[in-house]
Amino acid sequence: MKPLSMSGVYKYKNKIFTENPNYCKGLKVYDEIIIKYNNKEFRSWNPYKSKLSAAIHKGLKILDISEKSDVLYLGAATGTTVSHLADIVNNGVVYAIEKSPFALKKLLKLCNQRKNIIPIMSDANHPERYNVSVPLVDFIYQDISQRNQDEIFINNIRKYLKINSQGIIMVKARSIDVSLKPKQVYNMVIDKLELNKIKIIDIIDLSNYEKDHAAIVISS
Numbered sequence: 422m423k424p425l426s427m428s429g430v431y432k433y434k435n436k437i438f439t440e441n442p443n444y445c446k447g448l449k450v451y452d453e454i455i456i457k458y459n460n461k462e463f464r465s466w467n468p469y470k471s472k473l474s475a476a477i478h479k480g481l482k483i484l485d486i487s488e489k490s491d492v493l494y495l496g497a498a499t500g501t502t503v504s505h506l507a508d509i510v511n512n513g514v515v516y517a518i519e520k521s522p523f524a525l526k527k528l529l530k531l532c533n534q535r536k537n538i539i540p541i542m543s544d545a546n547h548p549e550r551y552n553v554s555v556p557l558v559d560f561i562y563q564d565i566s567q568r569n570q571d572e573i574f575i576n577n578i579r580k581y582l583k584i585n586s587q588g589i590i591m592v593k594a595r596s597i598d599v600s601l602k603p604k605q606v607y608n609m610v611i612d613k614l615e616l617n618k619i620k621i622i623d624i625i626d627l628s629n630y631e632k633d634h635a636a637i638v639i640s641s
């Protein structure tokens with residue numbers, strides 16, 4: 422099990438892994454594989470089920486995130502990627518925003534097992550609605566396939582991201598404009614972020630794993 426340059430992420434053969442916390446030993450979140458190594462447990466991180474894993478498989482090397490980071494996660498769904506981020510920030514907290522009661526029901530089960538995920542049923546279009554529960558954070562992750570996904574990201578960065586901190590948006594081109602080529606849509610999103618004084622750090626095309634998606638890493 423070899424640590425990668427990204428904090429808390431490991432490689433074994435052609436798969437990547439995060440470390441399952443001691444108190445979750447033996448517990449799977451989806452259909453991942455658990456491997457025991459040096460008295461620790463590692464969960465495989467499937468690039469076809471998590472866009473962050475796909476981005477790492479496609480060359481994303483570094484994110485400014487550590488075991489102490491607090492993360493705001495927009496579009497948590499049932500918690501597949503949330504769970505791996507929670508492994509990485511094992512001394513921090515993942516604030517998981519999700520608007521679907523159906524997805525949240527499964528997410529709550531995960532939160533009962535893991536002590537560093539706070540589930541919040543809310544609409545990321547209204548960041549002011551969760552300001553009682555969410556502090557300023559070290560990292561923002563967004564995976565919301567809505568037409569105004571860039572606006573949602575910008576508004577949450579403004580409200581919750583600490584200065585000189587990073588975030589990542591998983592852009593689904595077809596949710597923004599089906600009539601344009603994905604690259605044109607990514608460029609539109611990049612222009613809008615830059616217009617809002619948000620720096621672009623990296624752009625990773627996720628094709629092969631997620632059609633017409635790109636991961637855009639930013640800094641505030």
Ligand SMILES: C[S@@+](CC[C@H](N)C(=O)[O-])C[C@H]1O[C@@H](n2cnc3c(N)ncnc32)[C@H](O)[C@@H]1O
Nearest residue numbers: 496497498501502519520521544545546564565
């Ligand atoms: C593509 S899924 C996220 C998958 C998840 N990030 C993962 O990797 O495990 C998108 C999720 O965003 C949620 N969503 C869509 N619009 C939202 C909004 N305005 N606020 C909060 N959640 C939203 C959807 O209900 C859905 O569960």
